[in-house]
Amino acid sequence: MASVSIQGLRKSFGTTPVLRGVSLDIRDGEFLTLVGPSGCGKTTLLRILAGLDHADEGVLFIGDTPVDHLPPKRRDVAMVFQSYALYPYMSVRQNMALPLLMRRLSRLQRMPLMGRWLPGTRATLSDIDSTVAETAESLGLGSLLERRPAQLSGGQRQRVALGRAMVRQPSVFLMDEPLSNLDAKLRVSTRAEIAQLHRRLGTTFVYVTHDQVEAMTMSDRVAMMMDGEILQLASPQELYDDPNDLRVAEFIGTPKANTLPATLSHDVLRVANEVWPLHGLAKRETQLRIAVRPEWWSLGSTSERTSPAEGWIDGDVSHIELLGSETLVHVQSRGVDAVMVARVTPEAARGLMPGQRLRLRTRRALVFDAQGLRIRGVRWAGGRVCDVAPADAKGPAPAVFSA
Amino acid sequence: MRSDSPLRHNPGSAQGLQRPGAQAEQWAAWLLAGPAVVLTWLMLLGPAAGVILLSLTDWTFGAPELNWIGLDNYREMWGDTAFWQSLRNTLAYVAFTVPTSVALGLAVALLIESGSSLKGLYRALFFLPVTSTLLAMALVFQFAFHPTVGIVNLALGALGLPTTDWLKNPDTALFSLGVIGIWQAVGLNMVLFLAGLKAIPKDLYEAAAIDGADSGWERFRRVTWPMLGPALVFVVTITAIRSFQVFDTVAVLTEGGPNKATSVLLYQMVQEGFSFLRSAYAAALTCIFLAFVLLLTWAQNRLLDRRAHYG
Numbered sequence: 150m151a152s153v154s155i156q157g158l159r160k161s162f163g164t165t166p167v168l169r170g171v172s173l174d175i176r177d178g179e180f181l182t183l184v185g186p187s188g189c190g191k192t193t194l195l196r197i198l199a200g201l202d203h204a205d206e207g208v209l210f211i212g213d214t215p216v217d218h219l220p221p222k223r224r225d226v227a228m229v230f231q232s233y234a235l236y237p238y239m240s241v242r243q244n245m246a247l248p249l250l251m252r253r254l255s256r257l258q259r260m261p262l263m264g265r266w267l268p269g270t271r272a273t274l275s276d277i278d279s280t281v282a283e284t285a286e287s288l289g290l291g292s293l294l295e296r297r298p299a300q301l302s303g304g305q306r307q308r309v310a311l312g313r314a315m316v317r318q319p320s321v322f323l324m325d326e327p328l329s330n331l332d333a334k335l336r337v338s339t340r341a342e343i344a345q346l347h348r349r350l351g352t353t354f355v356y357v358t359h360d361q362v363e364a365m366t367m368s369d370r371v372a373m374m375m376d377g378e379i380l381q382l383a384s385p386q387e388l389y390d391d392p393n394d395l396r397v398a399e400f401i402g403t404p405k406a407n408t409l410p411a412t413l414s415h416d417v418l419r420v421a422n423e424v425w426p427l428h429g430l431a432k433r434e435t436q437l438r439i440a441v442r443p444e445w446w447s448l449g450s451t452s453e454r455t456s457p458a459e460g461w462i463d464g465d466v467s468h469i470e471l472l473g474s475e476t477l478v479h480v481q482s483r484g485v486d487a488v489m490v491a492r493v494t495p496e497a498a499r500g501l502m503p504g505q506r507l508r509l510r511t512r513r514a515l516v517f518d519a520q521g522l523r524i525r526g527v528r529w530a531g532g533r534v535c536d537v538a539p540a541d542a543k544g545p546a547p548a549v550f551s552a
Numbered sequence: 553m554r555s556d557s558p559l560r561h562n563p564g565s566a567q568g569l570q571r572p573g574a575q576a577e578q579w580a581a582w583l584l585a586g587p588a589v590v591l592t593w594l595m596l597l598g599p600a601a602g603v604i605l606l607s608l609t610d611w612t613f614g615a616p617e618l619n620w621i622g623l624d625n626y627r628e629m630w631g632d633t634a635f636w637q638s639l640r641n642t643l644a645y646v647a648f649t650v651p652t653s654v655a656l657g658l659a660v661a662l663l664i665e666s667g668s669s670l671k672g673l674y675r676a677l678f679f680l681p682v683t684s685t686l687l688a689m690a691l692v693f694q695f696a697f698h699p700t701v702g703i704v705n706l707a708l709g710a711l712g713l714p715t716t717d718w719l720k721n722p723d724t725a726l727f728s729l730g731v732i733g734i735w736q737a738v739g740l741n742m743v744l745f746l747a748g749l750k751a752i753p754k755d756l757y758e759a760a761a762i763d764g765a766d767s768g769w770e771r772f773r774r775v776t777w778p779m780l781g782p783a784l785v786f787v788v789t790i791t792a793i794r795s796f797q798v799f800d801t802v803a804v805l806t807e808g809g810p811n812k813a814t815s816v817l818l819y820q821m822v823q824e825g826f827s828f829l830r831s832a833y834a835a836a837l838t839c840i841f842l843a844f845v846l847l848l849t850w851a852q853n854r855l856l857d858r859r860a861h862y863g
Contacts, residue, residue, distance in 0.1 A: 201758050221758075221762045221766065228762050230755050230758070232753065232755050234758065235759075236759075236774070238779070238781065239778075247760075248763040251763055313763070
C-alpha cells in the first residue's frame with residue numbers, strides 16, 4: 150500500500166502536448182478515477198505511472214520513493230489493460246503465476262529444464278501455485294485454471310487480468326478502462342465487484358475511464374481531465390453538485406446538464422429571452438453560461454406566475470422518453486436554438502403530449518463566465534444562493550396536465 | 553408434428569415434404585461450384601492421378617505402347633543405389649538448409665524489428681536474393697567458389713585456413729550448394745517473421761514488463777517465441793518444401809556430381825525422365841517426392857490446428 154504523488158507532469162508526443170502540467174496527490178488506499186473524453190491524456194498519465202511511458206518534465210513518487218527512473222517491475226504496481234493483455238498461449242494458472250515466477254525465482258531458477266532441480270525452486274513453485282489457486286478461488290476462477298484465455302468469456306478474461314494483477318499484492322493497482330470490452334449488463338455487475346475488491350484489499354487504485362458513470366459509482370475521488378489538464382479533483386458528489394468548470398458540469402451526469410447562453414446588461418440578466426432574477430454578478434461579465442441539471446427543472450404552464458427566486462424558460466415539448474422510474478421531457482426553447490431535457494417523475498409528466506407548450510422552472514442554477522469558469526455566490530432576488538438545493542427540495546407543486 | 557398446422561399446404565403428406573426452392577438451390581450450388589470443381593480436377597488432381605498411374609507402367613517417352621507392370625518401378629527403385637543416394641542427399645540438404653535459414657531469418661527479423669533506423673533498407677537488402685534469378689546468381693557463386701581466384705578461398709587463405717575446390721570436392725559440394733540455398737531462403741523467412749512480429753500486440757510486452765519479464769531474453773522467451781509459433785510452423789514448412797525442390801543450383805553448378813555427391817531427387821527425376829526418357833520411372837520418383845511434400849503439409853496442418861486456439 151502506498152500513496153502516489155505527481156508533481157508538474159508534462160508530456161508531448163512530437164509537437165502535440167498531451168499533459169500540460171498535471172499535479173495530483175493520491176492518498177494511500179484511495180480509489181481515484183481519472184475520467185475524461187478520449188484524448189484528454191488520462192491513459193498517458195496512467196502509463197507514466199506504470200513506467201511504460203516517460204514524462205518530459207515532472208516528478209513522480211510512489212510512497213516516499215521517487216520512481217521516475219525505475220522500470221515498471223521495480224515500481225511495485227500492477228496494471229489491468231483495456232485489452233487485458235493476457236498471454237494467449239498460457240493457461241489461466243500460468244498467466245497468473247508469471248508475475249510471481251519473475252519475482253520469487255532467481256534468473257538461474259527460471260532456466261528451462263534445469264531450473265527445476267536447483268535448491269529451493271520446487272518449494273517456491275508450490276508456494277506460487279497455492280497463492281495462484283487462492284487468488285483464483287477468490288475471483289471465482291477456481292475451475293478455469295487450466296483453460297486458455299481464448300476459451301474464456303469476456304468477463305472471465307477480465308477476472309484473470311484482475312487476478313494476475315492481484316496475485317503479487319502490489320502497492321498500487323492501475324486500471325486502464327478495464328470494463329470497456331464488456332457488455333452493458335456485465336459492466337454493471339463488474340463495477341460493483343471491482344469496488345468491493347477495492348474495499349477488501351484496501352490498496353490504492355488508480356482507475357482510468359471515459360465513462361462518467363463508472364467514475365461516479367466506484368470512486369472515492371475523481372480527477373476530471375480535459376486537454377491534458379485536471380479540471381477538478383473532488384468526490385463524485387461534489388463534482389456533480391459543485392463543478393468548477395462548465396466542461397465538468399457538462400461531462401458529469403446523464404442526461405447532460407442543460408446549458409443556456411445569458412447576457413448581462415444594466416444589472417439585468419437575460420437567459421435565452423427571459424429575465425432571470427439573479428444578482429451578485431460583476432458588471433464586466435456580460436456574456437455568461439447558465440447550467441441547469443435535468444432534475445432541477447419542474448414543469449409548469451406558461452400562464453403561471455413565477456416566484457422571484459427562480460428562473461424559467463418557455464418552450465414546446467419535442468419528445469418524451471419514458472424510463473419507468475422517471476420521464477425525460479425534451480423541450481425546444483422558443484427564444485434560443487436549444488433543446489432542454491427535464492427529468493421529472495412519471496406523475497409530473499402524465500398527460501404531456503409532444504407539441505405542447507410549457508414552462509420549465511428551476512430554483513437552482515450554476516453560473517459560468519465566458520471562459521467557462523464557475524462564478525460562485527450568485528443569488529436569487531430573495532437572497533438565496535442560486536447554486537444549492539432549496540431548503541424545501543420538493544420545489545413548486547407539480548402542474549397537472551390533462552390529456 | 554401437428555397435422556392441423558396452418559402453414560402446411562397438404563396436411564396429408566407430412567413426410568418427405570420438401571421446402572419449395574430447395575431443388576433449385578442445389579442446382580445453383582452445383583452451377584456455382586462447377587468451374588472450380590472442373591478446374592481442380594483438370595489442373596491439379598487429374599495430373600497427379602496421371603503421374604501415379606504412369607508410375608505403374610513401363611512407358612518410355614515416345615514408345616508406341618505401354619504395359620501395366622504394377623509396382624515394378626518401385627521395386628527397381630528399392631534396389632537402385634542412385635535413388636538412395638539422391639534421397640540421402642536431399643534429406644541432408646534439407647536438414648542443413650532448413651534450420652539454418654529459419655534461425656538466420658528469425659535473427660535478422662528480430663534485429664531489423666528492434667532497430668530504429670534504416671529498417672526499410674535492411675529489409676530490401678535481405679530480400680534481394682529472393683527476387684533475383686538463382687540461375688544468374690549461380691554464376692556469381694561459381695566464381696566465388698572458384699578454387700584459385702574465388703573470394704571464398706582467398707578469404708580462407710588469408711586467414712590461414714584450409715581451402716578446397718568447394719564444388720568439385722565430394723565432401724563439400726552438397727554443403728556449398730546448401731550455403732547458396734540458405735543465402736536465398738533467409739530473405740523470405742525474414743519477411744515472414746517480420747510479419748509475424750508485427751502481429752504481436754504491444755500490450756503483451758508491456759504486461760510482461762510490469763510482470764517483471766523485461767530483459768531481452770525474457771521478452772523473447774515469454775512473448776516473442778510463443779507468439780511466433782504459427783509463423784514458425786509456416787516458415788519451416790515453406791522452407792522445407794522449397795528445399796526439397798532444390799534443382800537449379802545442382803543442374804547449373806555440379807550436374808549432380810562429383811560422383812553423384814550432389815544428385816538430389818528432383819535432379820535424378822529430370823535425368824531419368826528427360827535424358828534417359830524413362831518416363832514411368834521418373835513418374836515413380838515424382839510420387840515419392842509428392843509423398844514427402846504431402847507429409848510436410850499434413851504435419852504443418854496438424855501443428856497449426858493444435859495452436860488454433862491462440863486467438
